[in-house]
C-alpha cells in the first residue's frame with residue numbers, strides 16, 4: 001500500500017503462522033493520532049435513511065403529518081452501520097464507494113462509522129442480542145475470518161476515513177459479568193477476538209478504532225474504572241503481540257444506552273464524568289485517551305433509570321446530534337451508534353432470545369427482535385427528542 005511502513009519479517013512470519021502460509025498481510029500503519037471527525041461529515045447510513053423514510057410514510061398514513069415531517073429529518077442524521085453478522089460484511093464496499101462519491105461531490109471528507117459486532121458468544125450476560133457465532137463451534141476462528149473479510153472490503157478505500165466501534169458490551173461483560181458462566185467461559189475468546197480485530201484492522205490507512213467502554217452506569221463506578229482500563233490495555237497489548245504496530249484511537253462509550261453528556265448531576269449517569277475519570281487511567285496504561293460518545297437516545301434525563309433498564313426504555317428520546325463539537329477535548333465526537341428505532345430485544349416471552357429486561361415495566365411493549373424496526377419506539381424517541389426536531 002502507498003505510504004505504508006514496510007513489514008518486519010518477524011511480523012510477517014508471525015501473522016503467517018497465525019493465518020496460514022498463503023496469507024498476504026497488509027502493511028502496518030502508524031498510530032491513530034488525529035481526530036478522524038475533524039473537518040469532516042459523518043456518513044449517513046442509507047439503511048437508516050430507508051427505514052426512516054418508510055417510518056415517516058407509516059406516520060403520514062396514520063394521519064399525523066406534522067410528526068411525519070419531523071420524522072423525515074432523521075433521514076439525514078448519521079448513524080453507525082452495524083456489521084453484526086458475516087453476511088453483512090459484503091455490504092461495506094458499497095457504502096465506502098458511496099462515501100467516496102459524496103466526498104468528491106462535496107469536497108468534504110466523509111467519515112464512515114462502522115460497528116463491528118460479531119464476537120462468538122456475544123452479549124453473554126443477556127440474551128436479546130446473542131449472535132451467530134459459537135465458541136464451541138470454532139467461533140473464534142470464524143470471527144477472525146470475518147475480521148479479515150472486513151479488511152478485504154476496506155483495503156480498496158484508503159482515501160475514505162473509517163471509524164470502527166468495536167464490540168459493544170464486550171468490555172462491560174469482561175469487567176463486571178464474570179459471575180455469569182457464559183461470560184466467564186467467553187472471556188479469553190473475547191479478549192483475543194478483540195485483539196485480533198485491532199491487530200488486523202489497524203493495518204489499513206485512515207481507519208480509527210474505538211474500543212468499547214460500555215457506559216457510565218455500568219463501568220463508571222470507582223470500583224470498575226481501574227479494571228476497565230486494565231481490560232482495555234490487555235486487548236491492545238495482545239493486539240501488539242500479533243502486530244507490533246497495532247493501535248487504537250480510543251474508547252466508545254454509552255453505545256445503545258441512555259446517559260447524558262454533562263447534563264446529569266447523578267453520578268454514574270453522565271458520560272462526561274465517566275470519560276474524565278477513565279482518561280487518566282488509560283493514559284497511565286499507555287493507551288490514548290480519546291472518546292466518542294453515543295447520544296442517539298439520550299434526550300430525556302430526568303427520569304429514574306437503573307443499569308438494568310437498557311431495553312427499549314419507554315422514557316427515552318433522541319438526543320444531541322452527531323458532531324465534532326464536544327464539551328471536552330477528550331471527546332472526539334458525539335455520535336449516534338445505535339440507530340434509534342431499531343429494537344433492543346423482543347418482549348415475546350416465548351422467543352429464544354427473550355431477555356427479562358425487555359419484558360420489564362420500563363420497556364415499551366410489544367417489542368420485536370433486536371435490530372428489527374420498532375415503529376412505535378421510533379415515534380416515542382421522536383416525540384421525546386431533546387433537542388426537539
Ligand SMILES: *[C@@H]1O[C@H](CO)[C@@H](O)[C@H](O)[C@H]1NC(C)=O
Pocket residue numbers: 002003109158159160161205206
Ligand atoms: C486518508 O484520507 C485523506 C483524506 O480523506 C487523504 O488525503 C489521504 O491521502 C488518505 N490516506 C491514504 C494513505 O490514502
Ligand SMILES: *[C@@H]1O[C@H](CO)[C@@H](O)[C@H](O)[C@H]1NC(C)=O
Pocket residue numbers: 125126176177180218307308
Ligand atoms: C452484569 O453486570 C451488570 C453491572 O454490574 C449488572 O447490573 C447485571 O445484573 C449483570 N448481569 C448479570 C446477568 O449478572
Ligand SMILES: *[C@@H]1O[C@H](CO)[C@@H](O)[C@H](O)[C@H]1NC(C)=O
Pocket residue numbers: 140188189192238241
Ligand atoms: C488467547 O491468546 C493467548 C495468547 O495471547 C493464548 O495463550 C490463549 O490460548 C488464547 N485463548 C483463546 C481462548 O483463544
Ligand SMILES: *[C@@H]1O[C@H](CO)[C@@H](O)[C@H](O)[C@H]1NC(C)=O
Pocket residue numbers: 253254255256257258259260261271293294295296297298299300316319336337338
Ligand atoms: C448515550 O447517552 C445518552 C445520554 O445522554 C443516552 O440517552 C443515549 O441513549 C446513550 N446511548 C445512545 C445510543 O444514545
